Amino acid sequence: MNTGIIRKLSLSLALGLAFTVLHAQTGVGAKPEKGAKLYLDGSKKSLEKNWVYWEGPRFAAEMPIKWPEVTDPVDGGKAISSNDPAAAGGLYGAADVVTKDKFRDFRAHVEFFIKDEGGNSGVYLQNRYEIQILDGDYGDHGMAALINEHIPTSKEYYGLGKWNAYDIEFKAARFENGQLVAKPRATVYLNGVKIHEDKEIQQVWGGPNSGLDGGNDGGKGITDTPGGLKLQAEGHDVFYRNIWIKKLDLDGKSTDF
Template identity: 30%
Template sequence: MSKAKRYLLAIAFLACIYVQAQEIEPTTPEETEFYEPVPPKVAPGKNGSAPSDAIVLFDGTSMDKWISSKDSTAAKWILNDDGSMTVKDRTGDIQTKQNFGSVQLHIEWKSPEQVQRDGQNRANSGIFLNGLYEVQVLDNNDNDTYVNGQVGSIYKQHVPLAMASVPTGEWNTYDIIYHAPEFDKGQKVKSGTLTVIHNGVLIQDHVEIKGTTPYIGWPKNPPHGEGPLRLQDHGDNSRVSYRNIWVRELD
């Protein structure tokens, strides 16, 4: 069990004690104060850099922590001199070698400066939590599409609260809180949730994940445990770039 989960369980235990004690009104301030468990210290990063307890998945120096989603060979995307990586058209999705459950994810992305195509074919990519649940990446600047498939949507499920993209060709930031669904004996007993902050703007507010996010058909709920973070090659010369990717495990 992780330190974070032990900390949350201890808090829950103390909360139960606190509720039981409410029958007698406290008469001193000390009766409503407690000093354990002490939260772990985390040194925050600066300007989007990873905090001290994060797992850095891409820092611009190599793609060693990523593999091809289709055959588990080395990731074939383009590693750029500016510390980013760019989708190499029709080489397929890439995913992390490491699997995760619930996480806080920080990731930065940008569309190419030169606009090509329109609708879903303009700088389309996606970020898949657990390899299954997509947060849409798309250049929506002066580019309308179906709103449950626009930038920042939980694809085909949740329309974003706002369209908060920066100008085409500039770097966007997603900060995502993902709580994985729970399964028992092959059945989902608790839905997962997603919170997405796009360039500092809340666009998905603890929304329920209905299941997988397919292009065609209804969401499905196959039982699963931990899974990879997957980045999409949409196969349309999207040329989307990514940089500064890190996660903090939440359980």
């Protein structure tokens, strides 16, 4: 075999290995990246250590957090259910939980499991911008949508009774002299497949019960305030585990990864 062919084969192998390494930390079971913090391992202990209720206008729960620890239906380990009794009937904002730590730019990994048809929850970036979790729906308010703005480019949801994973890179809105100069942006993977690439997010949706700035100029009045990663309670058995977050600085950079 001539040296040119050998070089090409070596380059192809190296690129293949690089791609494998690059995407090894996306999808179900992805381990925290270097510098990331594990915020939820599926145990009530980690929930109480790293999370609090978000006390918005509709808040109706009481500490300690009532999200129950459950047995993982897949492997028998631990998971946390979003089925807080205060949110029965779909009262989002009544018993949502948010990380005690607050973020501007970050990388996050979130694993979720929907037990029953129509199961509904959501992951809120900076306690503002929702990535929808909703079984049986596809559209700008359906599964994996950057809600009301961007539909996922492909349908990667594994379905009921299976663990799924979001991998997210988020860049906060930019301000100069107190004025908004750049909207927030996000790249999202679902189950290891990129479904949103560096998408600009226009506003907060859902009103004041949805999160920070939801009631500010109809959600368009984004402020320069960091926020936590929030999980939504809507009275459904949506389970969570293996949530980790790494703070980033994306000045001058895209969210694509």
